[in-house]
Amino acid sequence: MSLFQIDAGTEWRGGQRQSLFLAKELKRRGLPFFFIVQPESPLHQKAREAELPVLPFKMRNEFDLPAIVRLAWAMKRKKCVLAHFHDAHSVAVGSAAASLAKVPFRIITRRVDFPLKKNYFSRRKYQKNVDAIIAISEGVKKVLVEGGVEPENIEVIRSGIDFSSFEEDSLGLTSKNYLRREFSFGVDDYLVGIVAHLADHKGHQYLIRATKILKQQSPEIKTIIVGQGPLSMELNRQAKELDVEDIVFFLGFREDIPKILTSLDLFVLSSYLEGMGSSILDAMACRLPVVATKVGGIPEVVIHGETGLLVPPRNPTALARAILKLYNNKDLASRLGQKGYELVHRKFSAEAMADKVVRLYEKIGLRKWIRIHEKA
Numbered sequence: 598m599s600l601f602q603i604d605a606g607t608e609w610r611g612g613q614r615q616s617l618f619l620a621k622e623l624k625r626r627g628l629p630f631f632f633i634v635q636p637e638s639p640l641h642q643k644a645r646e647a648e649l650p651v652l653p654f655k656m657r658n659e660f661d662l663p664a665i666v667r668l669a670w671a672m673k674r675k676k677c678v679l680a681h682f683h684d685a686h687s688v689a690v691g692s693a694a695a696s697l698a699k700v701p702f703r704i705i706t707r708r709v710d711f712p713l714k715k716n717y718f719s720r721r722k723y724q725k726n727v728d729a730i731i732a733i734s735e736g737v738k739k740v741l742v743e744g745g746v747e748p749e750n751i752e753v754i755r756s757g758i759d760f761s762s763f764e765e766d767s768l769g770l771t772s773k774n775y776l777r778r779e780f781s782f783g784v785d786d787y788l789v790g791i792v793a794h795l796a797d798h799k800g801h802q803y804l805i806r807a808t809k810i811l812k813q814q815s816p817e818i819k820t821i822i823v824g825q826g827p828l829s830m831e832l833n834r835q836a837k838e839l840d841v842e843d844i845v846f847f848l849g850f851r852e853d854i855p856k857i858l859t860s861l862d863l864f865v866l867s868s869y870l871e872g873m874g875s876s877i878l879d880a881m882a883c884r885l886p887v888v889a890t891k892v893g894g895i896p897e898v899v900i901h902g903e904t905g906l907l908v909p910p911r912n913p914t915a916l917a918r919a920i921l922k923l924y925n926n927k928d929l930a931s932r933l934g935q936k937g938y939e940l941v942h943r944k945f946s947a948e949a950m951a952d953k954v955v956r957l958y959e960k961i962g963l964r965k966w967i968r969i970h971e972k973a
Contacts (some may be wrong), residue, residue, distance in 0.1 A: 598676045600630035600958070601700075603668075605656040605686035609639035609850075610794055611875040612708050615733075615756050615950070616683040620649050622951030631675055631915070633687070633839070634670065636809045656927035659689035666695070677942075679704065679958060688722050696726065702961055706731040707758075708872045710893040711798075713744030722753040731954070734873045734894020744972065755897070756875045757950030758941065762855045763882040775798050775853075775860040776821065780846060787818045787924055790861040792854060792876040795826030800867035800890065802828075802835060806913035807867075807920065809839045815924060816844065823857060825850040858883045863923055869910035871895055878945050879907075881937035886930040898945075904937040 600623065602862055604616040612836045616809065617640060620632045624647075636653035644651045652671060656664045672680065672694060680695045680701040682688040695703055704726055723730060731754045732738040738751050747954060750915060776788060793799040801822060808820045811847070822832070822845065836845040851857060864880035866889040873894035875881050880887055881898070888973035889895050900907035906923065908915040923930040 598629070600628060600629055601633055601635040601672060601675070601677045601680045601691075601774055602683065603680060603687040604640060604683040605635055605690065606633050606684050606795075607638050609643075611641040611756070612684055612706075613638075613781075615706075615708070615875065617643055617647070618759060618947040619951050619954060620644065621647055622947060623955075625957070626951075628955070633671075633691075644970045650824045656690045659930055661690055664690050667695045669697035670859075672700055678702060681954075682706070684708075685722075692722060692726065702728050702753055702945045702958075703962070704729050704731060704735070705958070707737055708733050708739060710734075710737050710870055712740055713746075715946040729957055731957065734895035734897050736897070737872045752953075752955045753960035754950060754957065755894075755945060756873055756878065757879045757945050757947035758875065759947045760763055760882055760942065763859075763879070772856045775856045777860060780887055782819065783817070785817050787815070787816055787863070788821055788859065788861045789863045789865055789920055790821035790823065790864050791867065792823040792870075792879070793874075795822075795824050795828045795832060796946060797828060798868055798870040799826075800869050801832050802908065803869075803911055803913045803916060804865060804867040805835050805839060805841065805845060806831060808836075808841045808845055808918040810913065810917035811920060812844055816920060817843070818920065818924060820845045820856070821848065821861065822846065822856070823848045823851055848967075850961065854879065854932060855883070858885060861885055863888065863920065865916070865920065866895065867891060867916060868891065868895070871896065871904050874972075878941050881934075882943040884934040884938045886923050887932040887937060888916065888923065890916075898940070899937075900940075903931055903933070904940050906959070 606613045623630050631652045632649050633652050633654050642777050677700050680700050681704045682691045682707050730751050731758050732751050742748050757900050811818045836842045864885040864887050866874050871893040889899045890910040891907040901907040906919045
């Protein structure tokens with residue numbers, strides 16, 4: 598018998614990284630599972646590198662009937678006893694396949710705090726034939742309950758990170774100057790960075806407006822934007838129109854995130870919708886002070902005045918003011934960075950996340966099966 602972990606993501610974003618962390622932990626614990634991913638996606642590549650038991654399945658959309666049939670056949674053949682769906686497309690395709698294959702247990706992870714769509718089919722995915730829904734924050738749980746999901750069916754399990762990527766041995770001794778060498782920044786330049794998909798809800802447009810304010814007061818502050826997405830051209834245009842293109846640097850998609858974070862002076866997340874913001878956890882693992890918006894699950898990680906500063910969403914003036922506060926108060930910035938580092942090491946490891954997921958599997962009926970397997 599086996600578990601099926603299903604992630605239909607075609608990009609490499611926070612959700613795919615979390616499902617990969619979980620799959621690695623399941624392998625380490627010796628639990629039999631299969632990792633269903635999009636063929637030749639970044640997640641597929643990284644899963645192969647980690648020597649995980651991967652089954653690539655092309656899932657074109659939520660109504661991909663051939664994918665549903667093929668996946669149902671695989672579930673029967675591999676004796677799937679639990680299917681865990683990690684994104685919206687995998688919920689639709691995977692749920693239909695699980696019904697055909699008569700898979701006894703089904704779990705959904707919800708990572709975003711977007712309101713559930715009002716149409717019947719969207720809501721049904723989260724209300725019918727689901728044993729549990731994992732919300733990555735209390736903020737996400739709140740939105741699910743408002744959307745009609747029963748609170749007792751929701752388990753809050755926060756995202757985790759692999760700290761080994763941020764250890765000095767992995768980063769190298771010169772990582773602090775990594776970006777400064779690449780872009781010839783001066784010793785007085787202050788690097789403020791965001792790592793996020795270039796999508797509207799991430800609020801990059803408000804950060805760029807805040808950069809306009811910062812330029813007028815402290816032009817040595819530079820804004821580093823890491824990520825790709827549909828708003829790339831629009832954000833570049835905005836930077837030119839606001840005359841900040843000389844201090845805003847678009848780096849696109851990068852694989853060297855730990856080194857980039859280590860070379861920043863401050864991390865910012867400007868979202869107006871956010872499930873939690875796993876990039877904040879990465880920044881805190883690097884002891885970076887954080888300025889973020891008070892939305893979704895962010896306040897569960899960024900505790901105002903203790904592990905970072907919180908500002909209202911869609912407010913460039915407040916964002917600029919908070920950045921300037923930490924720029925002008927290095928002691929406060931250092932203290933917030935250290936407290937954030939201590940928090941993520943205490944509560945947000947990938948191991949802790951996986952442990953809670955496995956306990957949830959046990960809770961909904963797999964306890965006996967898992968114990969039998971562990972004794973075998």
